[in-house]
Amino acid sequence: MYTAKGQLDNNTLIRQYSPLVRRLAHQMIAKLPANVELDDLIQVGLIGLTDALSRFDTAQGVQFETFATQRIRGAMLDELRGSDWMSRGSRRQQRSIESAVHKLEQKLGRAPQESEIAQEMGISLADYQEMLSKVRGTQLVYLEDISGDDDSDDYLDRHVGDDTADPMSMLRDHRMREALVEAIKNLPEREGYVMSMYYEHDMNLKEIAAVLKVTESRVCQLHSQAIARLRVKLRDW
Structure with a gap:
């Protein structure tokens, strides 16, 4: 761990603890939408x-790994805050899509078509599809509190910065997996293929x-x- 001059060998320590960076990045990426790049988080970490x-x-009086974990996670969170990873407008649009899907499913008793969702939202099909491209599908089983005005920093602090808020822990539950599998089976054909x-x-x-x-x-x-449909199905799970 030390150089010939008795100083800490940072290059050796970076190689030793780089797996910690990758592990923390993988844990964090699981709670973020698809547009966040894993490699970017690793570099910041x-x-x-x-x-x-x-x-x-x-x-x-603390172990280095404990200290480093805090610094690495903090750097990743700062980067996400600074890059506006998911704007408040995008979160509102995601909630609007889910709300329209939910209303139409209750009304029609089936999965609504894109044109029907657009009509329910009072926008054109082209505008609706553009909205889908912008929100880019939030995390499948997460987990954000869609009932309130979810501030970006609050979201990161409550869910991404919290080790216990792990969406994969929900997927490990047998009943949750069954509910998810059933929901995917009921997706429209092309969306099912994509998933x-x-x-x-x-x-x-x-x-x-x-x-x-x-x-x-x-x-x-x-x-x-597809993500919006699945989130509606799993919301009350």
Whole structure:
């Protein structure tokens, strides 16, 4: 851990603790929408690790990993806040889509079509599809409190910065998995294909677009709409 001059070897420590950065980034990305890039979080996390190395003092009475974890997570959260990862307007639009889907499902007794959702929202089909592209599908099983005016920083502090607010813990529940599988089965055919290819087969938007013979933008719209439908189904779970 030390150089020939008896100083801490930062390069060695960075290599040793880089898996910690990746682990924290994976935990955080699970609570964020698809437009947030994992590599970006990792890069910011490495900066946080470097900062931790320069500031750590054994006299503080804490282990380095504990200290570094706080610095790494803090750096990631600061980056998300600064980059406006999901604007308040986008969250409102997501809630509006979910509300329209819920009302129409209750009224029609089936999954509403895009044109019907657009009409319920009082906008054109083109405007609705553009909205789908902008919101880009929030996290599948998360978990944000859609009943209130969810401020961006509050959302990050309550859900992304909290180790216990892990959406995967919900998926580990057998009943939750059954409810999710059933909800996916009831998606319109093309949206079901998108979800299967994206989550089960780990295909990217370009690959899915090639299979469905549509644009990447259209795949993004289908993904966002599928997420909205699933969130409505799972909301009261």
